[in-house]
Amino acid sequence: MLRRQLHHASSTIGSMGGGYPGPFLRHQIERAHRPGGAALSRPVKFSNPKSSRVVTANRKNVTLSQQNTNQAQQIINQSQQITNQKIKNSSSSQPSNFGVFFDIDGVILKGRDVIPEAKDALLKLTDARTGQFRVPVVFVTNCGNKLRHDKARELNQLLGLNCITEDNVLMAHSPLRLFDAFKSKHVLMSGQGPLKEIGRGLGFTNVITVEELAHIFVRLDRVDHTHRTFPPCGCALEQYFPPIEAVMLCGPPNRWETHLQLLLDVLLSDGYPTGSPGQFPYPHLPVLACNIDLVWMSEGSAMPRIAHGSFMHCLEQLYQKFTGHELKYTAICGKPSVLTYHYAVHCANQLARHQLGWPPGSSLHSMYCIGDNVQSDICGANLYDRYVSSNPKRPAANQRHAPEHYQDRVFRTRPLDTCYSVLVQTGVHSRTGGGGMMARAGRSYYHHRYATTGTATACSAPGPWTPATPSSSRPESTAGPAAEA
Numbered sequence: 001m002l003r004r005q006l007h008h009a010s011s012t013i014g015s016m017g018g019g020y021p022g023p024f025l026r027h028q029i030e031r032a033h034r035p036g037g038a039a040l041s042r043p044v045k046f047s048n049p050k051s052s053r054v055v056t057a058n059r060k061n062v063t064l065s066q067q068n069t070n071q072a073q074q075i076i077n078q079s080q081q082i083t084n085q086k087i088k089n090s091s092s093s094q095p096s097n098f099g100v101f102f103d104i105d106g107v108i109l110k111g112r113d114v115i116p117e118a119k120d121a122l123l124k125l126t127d128a129r130t131g132q133f134r135v136p137v138v139f140v141t142n143c144g145n146k147l148r149h150d151k152a153r154e155l156n157q158l159l160g161l162n163c164i165t166e167d168n169v170l171m172a173h174s175p176l177r178l179f180d181a182f183k184s185k186h187v188l189m190s191g192q193g194p195l196k197e198i199g200r201g202l203g204f205t206n207v208i209t210v211e212e213l214a215h216i217f218v219r220l221d222r223v224d225h226t227h228r229t230f231p232p233c234g235c236a237l238e239q240y241f242p243p244i245e246a247v248m249l250c251g252p253p254n255r256w257e258t259h260l261q262l263l264l265d266v267l268l269s270d271g272y273p274t275g276s277p278g279q280f281p282y283p284h285l286p287v288l289a290c291n292i293d294l295v296w297m298s299e300g301s302a303m304p305r306i307a308h309g310s311f312m313h314c315l316e317q318l319y320q321k322f323t324g325h326e327l328k329y330t331a332i333c334g335k336p337s338v339l340t341y342h343y344a345v346h347c348a349n350q351l352a353r354h355q356l357g358w359p360p361g362s363s364l365h366s367m368y369c370i371g372d373n374v375q376s377d378i379c380g381a382n383l384y385d386r387y388v389s390s391n392p393k394r395p396a397a398n399q400r401h402a403p404e405h406y407q408d409r410v411f412r413t414r415p416l417d418t419c420y421s422v423l424v425q426t427g428v429h430s431r432t433g434g435g436g437m438m439a440r441a442g443r444s445y446y447h448h449r450y451a452t453t454g455t456a457t458a459c460s461a462p463g464p465w466t467p468a469t470p471s472s473s474r475p476e477s478t479a480g481p482a483a484e485a
Contacts, residue, residue, distance in 0.1 A: 096134075096135050097362075097365040098365065099138065099351075099352070099368070100136070100368045101369040101370065101381075102118075102137065102139050102370050103140060103141060103335075103371040104141040104155070105297060106296065106371075106372035107370055107371060107377075107427060108122075108159070109158065110298065110299040110427070111299035119159055119160075125137060126163060132355070136348040136352045137168055138169070138344050138351070139155065139164070139169050139170065141170070141171060142290075142291040142292075142307075142308075142334040143251070143291070144171055144172040144193075144250040144251035144290045144334070145250070146193055146194075147194060147201060148169045149165075151166075151171065152164045152165055152168060152169045155169070167347065167350070167351055167355070170340070172251070172290035172291040172335075174333070174340075174343065175337075175339050175340055175343040176202050176248070176288060176333055177203050178343070179331065180203075182204065182245075184205055184206060185246050186208070186245045187199065187207045187244070188208055188209075188213065188244045188246070188247050188262075189208070189210070189250055190209075190248070190263060191249065191252070191253055192251060192252070192253055193251070195250060207248075208244075210263070211258075213266075216241065217241075217274060220261065220262055220273060221258050221261060223258065224255070224257065241273070244266045244271040244272075244273070245285065246285055246286040247263065247266060247285055247286070247287045248287075249288070249289040250290050251290065251291055251308050252306075252307060252311050256314070259311075260311075260314060260315060263315060264315075264318060266285065267285060267287075267327075268281075268284075268322060269281075270284075270285065282325050283328070284327070287327070287328070287329050287330055288330055288333070289312060290332075290333045291309070292312060292332060292336075292337075292376075293309050293334070293375075294306070294307060294313075295307055295309075295310075295373075296427075296428065297427040297428045335377055335380040336375070336381075337380065338384050341383075341384035341419070342384070349363050352364065365418070366416060366418045366419070367416055367419050368420045369381035369419060369420065369421050371422070372425070372428050374428075374429055377421070378423050381421035382419075382421050385420070385421070
């Protein structure tokens with residue numbers, strides 16, 4: 001009886017919307033607590049679930065026993081919890097339907113220096129009560145020398161946050177986890193950092209680094225005179241070494257001359273580093289490349305620094321000088337690759353459902369991509385926007401764009417309606433710095449070629465992708481996710 005009367009009284013408070021107990025409300029409270037109550041030493045406060053106002057019952061008119069007071073407070077607390085749950089369910093059923101992609105170098109950080117405006121922007125996207133992001137946020141970086149959880153921990157430490165997990169970070173090599181056809185092959189990895197851990201994290205089970213290859217075949221690295229050593233056992237290891245079946249370029253290496261020399265040895269010998277073929281094999285071994293940025297912006301420098309794209313250009317030019325053929329890539333990941341943006345949207349949808357509580361089947365409708373590099377961040381976002389605008393929005397129809405190398409689960413994801421690009425002037429692009437001069441020159445420095453016909457110029461106009469046939473060649477790589485295979 002007490003519970004029903006107090007529930008009616010609490011409902012009356014919400015329906016009145018006022019900050020004081022009216023005559024009817026006072027009558028209900030007195031009726032509920034009239035028998036045998038003792039006078040309170042302080043007023044009784046009832047919280048209104050629908051507003052922040054508090055109703056105080058005058059202690060001259062209301063007397064409550066301690067037991068009845070506890071019961072009343074429990075009932076009101078339960079009512080407040082139910083109301084909060086309804087509000088949470090209502091907000092979850094009607095999500096914002098947009099997310100944000102952040103570049104890191106030049107947008108969030110310059111080296112290890114935090115850009116103050118970036119921290120303020122991230123705080124606006126963070127719920128002050130829970131400390132979690134209010135919308136799906138993915139840090140899409142072309143960095144390839146770290147594991148995702150290490151990058152997430154670094155961002156949390158530098159930004160003073162605790163809401164960034166490895167699921168919020170997309171490295172340049174992250175989309176390679178879709179390439180099941182290469183995961184069991186003997187893959188040579190070039191770059192720096194924990195390469196073998198990165199390879200295993202992507203699902204590649206049989207990887208070897210250039211440094212390990214140079215240690216096994218010590219006669220191959222001859223550019224640096226201090227590395228010129230002679231093995232005591234001659235060629236004993238050569239006949240037992242399994243051939244390299246694919247090459248993965250994860251990022252700029254420390255010793256360019258060693259990596260360029262050994263990569264050429266592998267490509268020119270069809271996987272046998274010390275082999276001497278009668279003629280150079282062509283097509284060459286599959287090459288998977290990550291991060292084609294020509295430059296990046298670091299702290300303490302007015303001009304941009306050369307990046308992995310510069311290393312790739314060196315390798316391409318040397319290969320062409322040796323063979324007369326162009327070096328072609330089986331896949332290119334990282335911005336401005338359309339595959340990277342499509343995979344990032346897939347990850348953002350997973351974040352929305354698993355971390356933010358979006359209902360099953362819901363997906364992002366728009367994405368804001370914030371970057372400092374016109375040729376990479378902005379070009380990639382605009383290309384992906386044109387891709388989603390020219391392709392069907394039905395998930396089932398989107399599967400036909402998935403080539404054989406990819407896991408098709410990503411291509412069952414509903415594409416975006418719109419992808420917005422946002423250029424900031426805190427990194428490579430600036431009106432006064434060297435990066436601004438490079439951007440204003442209007443030249444595209446992405447001219448890498450793929451393993452099929454057609455020049456992979458990342459800033460060329462994309463069109464609907466169609467599978468290549470013997471009588472037709474594949475369009476340029478920026479047409480859609482499948483063009484990176």
